[in-house]
Every structure is written in structure tokens, then in C-alpha cells.
Amino acid sequence: MTETRFFILLAFAIVLTVGTAAGVMPRTPQGPALTSAFAGPVSAATGVHVSEDLKAKYRRPEAIPAPPSNPLTPEKAELGKTLFFDPRLSRTGSVSCASCHQPGFDWGDGLKRGVGVTGVPLPRKTPTVLNAAWLSALMWDGRAGTLEQQAVLPITAEHEMGLELEEAVTRVNAIDGYAPLFEAAYPGEGIRAETLLGALASFQRTLVSGEAPFDKWIDGDEAAISEAAKRGFLVFNEAGRCAKCHSGWRLTDDSFHDIGLESEDIGRGQFAPPSVVIMQHAFKTPTLRDFRLSGPYMHDGSMASLDEVIEHYEDGGKKRPSLSPEMQAITLSAQERADLIAYLKTLQGPPLDVKMPRLP
Numbered sequence: 001m002t003e004t005r006f007f008i009l010l011a012f013a014i015v016l017t018v019g020t021a022a023g024v025m026p027r028t029p030q031g032p033a034l035t036s037a038f039a040g041p042v043s044a045a046t047g048v049h050v051s052e053d054l055k056a057k058y059r060r061p062e063a064i065p066a067p068p069s070n071p072l073t074p075e076k077a078e079l080g081k082t083l084f085f086d087p088r089l090s091r092t093g094s095v096s097c098a099s100c101h102q103p104g105f106d107w108g109d110g111l112k113r114g115v116g117v118t119g120v121p122l123p124r125k126t127p128t129v130l131n132a133a134w135l136s137a138l139m140w141d142g143r144a145g146t147l148e149q150q151a152v153l154p155i156t157a158e159h160e161m162g163l164e165l166e167e168a169v170t171r172v173n174a175i176d177g178y179a180p181l182f183e184a185a186y187p188g189e190g191i192r193a194e195t196l197l198g199a200l201a202s203f204q205r206t207l208v209s210g211e212a213p214f215d216k217w218i219d220g221d222e223a224a225i226s227e228a229a230k231r232g233f234l235v236f237n238e239a240g241r242c243a244k245c246h247s248g249w250r251l252t253d254d255s256f257h258d259i260g261l262e263s264e265d266i267g268r269g270q271f272a273p274p275s276v277v278i279m280q281h282a283f284k285t286p287t288l289r290d291f292r293l294s295g296p297y298m299h300d301g302s303m304a305s306l307d308e309v310i311e312h313y314e315d316g317g318k319k320r321p322s323l324s325p326e327m328q329a330i331t332l333s334a335q336e337r338a339d340l341i342a343y344l345k346t347l348q349g350p351p352l353d354v355k356m357p358r359l360p
Helices: 003-013 052-056 074-084 147-156 165-173 178-185 193-205 213-218 227-237 306-315 334-345
Strands: none
Touching: 074 178, 074 193, 147 165, 147 193, 165 193, 178 193, 213 227, 227 334, 306 334
16 A cells, blocks of 8 residues: 555544534545546536646645654544543633534534633634645644644633643543553653644644545536536636635635735734734635535634625725735626535535544
């Protein structure tokens, strides 16, 4: 078995059946689509022509990336899953990573703003952790560069899980059942901050969107999506200007933009000198994969529907010096809008069927 296929199989070896308590009906998981050469003209029989070069930009990758310092293994992923669902990593023992990143909400929480141990709404909406393995900057403001660096932030944040990292390690060390899991994942390294965070990162790397109808179409199945969705894909790339920021297989450029929301949150700007005006009010472009259960939308959860989102881009956003140059008002006909929404709906893959871990 090649290393590439090993990692694809690994991701879905740990995603099995989630209970109905999580809001997900059991379904056979469909793994990340492997790349395949597309032969023949695109949608030639329908008159909707999409170039092969354009389609290639949206093809799924073959392998899940992981850093050399923390290579992905089934044992690390299994340990990380157990920690991810364990509320004892919070100050009150009532909030786990999965409290905000729920399988039944496409690994978000379905709320306008997240809520942690204090019950106080957080400043921003909870982002999905799907496809986080490919991120080079995490959190809405990009404050973490790796999943290992990111994992500590919600644990120690006062209003999220509210626990000092040292206390988290102490608690896990005191739970007998964790020792063999850590030994299997990190032989001889023990239960330490590095292994705890590394395991959480490893599990999150396995959370990869399932194959959506759009992926099947990209790989040559003309019947996988409707004619309206095919037209909508062209609107997405042309008249709608969506692909200026939502590009590639994850539908994101992994960059930061001020899209003109009313929120006064300066986002990425808190890490940039005031002279770097373009970063004021800038937030990371979110993925559009598996978005239907992740609303309300935007970093502040201010938009309840796709129609509201499209209206925002038609208006062009709040005018201010930091507004992204890509934010230019667009004009879509009713047909183009309907086609665009039809396309966006094809980005929803089957839910990942994650078996609830038995906590030690």
C-alpha cells in the first residue's frame, strides 16, 4: 500500500458511526476523492462549457499533510479523538472540544457565537475544523500557524475551556486509562503538553470532507450535479467574483480580507502595525465545504442565510480604507443567483460518521 493511500484510509478508519445524540444519522463514509484524469469536453451535451484547466483547480488532493515532527498514525488519531470529546479538559469538566465542534453541525456548533464554560457568548462564531490539515493559519485572525499551536488556545482561553495547560496535563495523568493510549501513540514520551496537543492535532487532521456531488462532477460524472449548478459554477468563477477569494478544492485562498461587515472587530489587524491598513478588520477566508449546517455565516455570525450573504456581496460591504480591493459590488440576475445557490449546495458531502470514544 502506498503512503498516499495509507493516509486516505487512515482518515476514514477512525470515522465510523456517530450516535443519534450528535444529530447525525449513520451513513457509509465516503473518503476524499482521489484525483483522476478527466477525459472529454466538460458538459458538452448541455451547452455549459467549463474548461478542464478550471476544473483542475478544484480537484481534491490525494494525501493528508502532516508535519515531520508529528507524523500521522492511527494511534495518535485515536488518542486525539478521545481527548477531543473529553470535557475534563475544561475548568468545569463540562465543555470539550466537541462541545463547539459538533459532528452534527459539520464540526461547528450552529450558533451565532460560540459559548464556553462561563456561558458568555464568545466574540466570534465557531469555525469548522473540517479540512484543517491544510491550513497554514488557524483561528479567524490567523494567530496559530499549526494545529499543534492552535490546540492549546481553546483549552486555556478563559471563556472557552478555561483550564491552564499544566492542569490539563495533570488531570490526564491522573486518569489511569490514558496511559496506555499515550504509550501506543507516543512510545516512551509520556503524557506531556506536547503529546497531548500533538494527539489533538492528529485527530483533527483526519477530519476531511467526504466526497460531495461537486467532486464527482469534477472527476467526470456529468449526472452528479444539475444543469443549474453547472451554470452556478461559472457564476461563482465569473460574474459573482466568488473565486477571487474562495478558490481551490477547499474553496478558500487561506488569506485575510476585510469584506466590509459592520462588526468593529479588527481581526488580523491586532497582529499588524496600524500602518498596514489592509489588515484592519481582515479575517481569514473560510472554506465553503460542508457549509449548510454551519450557519449563521461570517466570522460574527451576522448572516442567517445564503441570500443574505449574496446580498452583502451585491452591495459591496461597508466602505472604509481597509476594505479589500476584491470587494467590488456585483450584479446578479435572479437566474444567476438561483444557479449560484444551486452550485453551492453541491459542496455538501456526506457527514463523517465518527464513533464516539469510550472515555477512560
